[in-house]
Amino acid sequence: xxxxxxxxxxxxxxxxxxxxxxxxxxxxxxxxxxxxxxxxxxxxxxxxxxxxxxxxxxxxxxxxxxxxxxxxxxxxxxxxxxxxxxxxxxxxxxxxxxxxxxxxxxxxxxxxxxxxxxxxxxxxxxxxxxxxxxxxxxxxxxxxxxxxxxxxxxxxxxxxxxxxxxxxxxxxxxxxxxxxxxxxxxxxxxxxxxxxxxxxxxxxxxxxxxxxxxxxxxxxxxxxxxxxxxxxxxxxxxxxxxxxxxxxxxxxxxxxxxxxxxxxxxxxxxxxxxxxxxxxxxxxxxxxxxxxxxxxxxxxxxxxxxxxxxxxxxxxxxxxxxxxxxxxxxxxxxxxxxxxxxxxxxxxxxxxxxxxxxxxxxxxxxxxxxxxxxxxxxxxxxxxxxxxxxxxxxxxxxxxxxxxxxxxxxxxxxxxxxxxxxxxxxxxxxx
Numbered sequence: 191x192x193x194x195x196x197x198x199x200x201x202x203x204x205x206x207x208x209x210x211x212x213x214x215x216x217x218x219x220x221x222x223x224x225x226x227x228x229x230x231x232x233x234x235x236x237x238x239x240x241x242x243x244x245x246x247x248x249x250x251x252x253x254x255x256x257x258x259x260x261x262x263x264x265x266x267x268x269x270x271x272x273x274x275x276x277x278x279x280x281x282x283x284x285x286x287x288x289x290x291x292x293x294x295x296x297x298x299x300x301x302x303x304x305x306x307x308x309x310x311x312x313x314x315x316x317x318x319x320x321x322x323x324x325x326x327x328x329x330x331x332x333x334x335x336x337x338x339x340x341x342x343x344x345x346x347x348x349x350x351x352x353x354x355x356x357x358x359x360x361x362x363x364x365x366x367x368x369x370x371x372x373x374x375x376x377x378x379x380x381x382x383x384x385x386x387x388x389x390x391x392x393x394x395x396x397x398x399x400x401x402x403x404x405x406x407x408x409x410x411x412x413x414x415x416x417x418x419x420x421x422x423x424x425x426x427x428x429x430x431x432x433x434x435x436x437x438x439x440x441x442x443x444x445x446x447x448x449x450x451x452x453x454x455x456x457x458x459x460x461x462x463x464x465x466x467x468x469x470x471x472x473x474x475x476x477x478x479x480x481x482x483x484x485x486x487x488x489x490x491x492x493x494x495x496x497x498x499x500x501x502x503x504x505x506x507x508x509x510x511x512x513x514x515x516x517x518x519x520x521x522x523x524x525x526x527x528x529x530x531x532x533x534x535x536x537x538x539x540x541x542x543x544x545x546x547x548x549x550x551x552x553x554x555x556x557x558x559x560x561x562x563x564x565x566x567x568x569x570x571x572x573x574x575x576x577x578x579x580x581x582x583x584x585x586x587x588x589x590x591x592x593x594x595x596x597x598x599x600x601x602x603x604x605x606x607x608x609x610x611x612x613x614x615x616x617x618x619x620x621x
Contacts, residue, residue: 191265193231195219199262214376216260221312221321224266224288225273226250226364227353232263236355237271237285239503240495244480250353251385252322252364259380264318267308272511273329274305275357275469280506282332283307293337294617300584303333303559309367310337315617320377321367326357326465328562330365335558335574335587338614340604341367342374343562345594346569347394350385356472358465359390360530361566369614371575371605375401378597396595407609409602411445415590416551420452422560433578433586434557437607441555444606451551453564454544455536460563463517463529466510470519489515537567546593553603554591565591573600576613 192198202217211217222228225236227246235241253263268288270280282304283291291307293300294315303310306323310333313321323330325343334341342365349364356362366377378401384391417438423431442448474488486492493511496503520526541564545551554561558574565572570593577588590603608614 192263195262195264202260202262205260212258212260213380215256215380218261218320219264219318220256220261221264221267221309221318222253223269223306223309223321223323225269225324225355226253226266226322228253228263228266230263232266234266234355235287236273237269237287238492239286239499240486240492241480241484242287244484244486246353247479247481248353251350251383251387252381253353255380255383267306267312267321269308270305270329273324273326273355273357275326275465275510275514277507277509277511284506286503286505294619295338295579295583295585299582301336303336305329305333306367307333310334310339310341313337313339313367313369315619320373322364322377323367324354324362324364325562325566326361327566328559330367331559331562331572331574331587331589334367335576335589336585338576338579338585338587338617339367339369340371340374340573340575340608341365342378342573342597342600343566343571344378344382344597345571347390348396348571348595348597349381350383350388350391352385352387355476356469358468359472360464360468360569371573371601371608372402372405374573375405375601394595396597399598401597401601404598404601405605406602407606408445409606410441412447413445413553413599413603414447414449414549414551415441415603416451416545416549416554417448418453418554418556418561419450421456422556425560426557429580430557430586433580434588437577437588437611438555440610441607444610446603448555449549449551451545451549451554453541455541455564458536458540459532460536460567461529463525464533464567466514467517467519467521467523467526467529470514470517471521473514474519533567537564542568542570542591542593552592552599553596556589556591558587559589561589561591568594570594571597571600573604575604575608577611578613579615
């Protein structure tokens with residue numbers, strides 16, 4: 191919790207009375223995932239005990255934008271350690287620094303999703319109005335859908351990543367996690383700004399949009415949606431498939447035109463080589479900017495300190511960290527360049543782009559976050575919205591995915607579905 195939150199709130203209240211509100215975010219509490227820098231009394235640790243005493247020297251760009259809009263940074267949320275890029279068998283929502291995040295709809299029973307686990311739970315359990323998460327591949331969509339929230343994973347280049355502990359500069363993004371589509375649109379209006387320190391944001395065609403203008407109850411009329419059943423619906427039990435089938439029927443009743451489709455590159459030889467190289471490159475740079483007295487300047491230092499403190503730091507191991515360290519981390523390495531070319535070709539040209547063009551589609555539909563990986567490699571946006579609950583009370587989400595910078599269309603579609611169904615119910619805490 192931000193120890194200065196109450197004094198900041200009091201100051202903003204005075205400003206509102208004397209000068210009026212700065213924006214729609216004036217005085218609104220926001221929770222940040224613990225990999226987003228804040229230059230204040232809160233640490234930025236990515237859930238790692240190695241960084242438990244790391245305090246950023248400046249705000250992340252998104253933190254600065256929120257403060258300028260009058261938002262109150264209420265605190266930092268626990269997360270899957272290193273944004274789930276530490277080892278292969280770590281549970282969603284676990285970190286050595288913060289312990290295990292629990293799903294408020296069924297603590298200890300239902301998967302909480304990850305890696306932006308705490309951000310989603312804080313919003314779902316009404317501990318914060320809104321939150322920011324980050325996503326490399328599913329890390330906003332997963333916890334948002336598992337905790338009956340709205341989660342938007344924006345197009346790469348829409349929101350600055352400067353001051354965010356990195357995994358991959360080709361896939362990382364910050365995005366909102368909220369209780370409704372409207373709140374996500376409001377947040378986006380203040381987060382989408384060019385940042386000279388993150389060059390991909392400088393050519394953003396959506397910079398001046400007001401996303402609230404795209405919230406349309408009739409937003410599904412005439413929209414052509416490809417339903418990605420093959421493989422993705424296989425992850426669902428019968429009850430969850432029934433929930434998805436009902437959601438698709440609602441889409442059709444609202445004027446959406448649906449068609450079952452298969453991503454052409456579904457079975458391409460996918461791997462995480464790009465992430466391994468980019469993580470080593472990016473984390474070494476990030477660690478070189480933090481307080482040198484911490485003794486953590488490289489990924490190798492992180493691995494060493496973890497090994498020296500296995501009982502507290504390595505409950506689930508660090509296989510992925512070691513794999514990343516074993517790469518050259520050089521972004522001119524032929525293995526990296528070949529893997530990057532493979533990912534882009536099969537995610538875009540032979541993947542989503544080909545499917546949308548050949549089937550004349552506007553949007554793809556997935557259950558929960560199960561379709562996150564290929565759009566993530568393409569850098570394309572997705573939004574998840576509550577679709578219902580199982581008989582045991584576990585949330586189920588529906589995710590809409592589009593091509594680059596299709597956020598206006600995704601907001602239209604998501605808002606229309608949300609307003610027609612109003613599935614979200616607050617968790618019954620304490621029962």
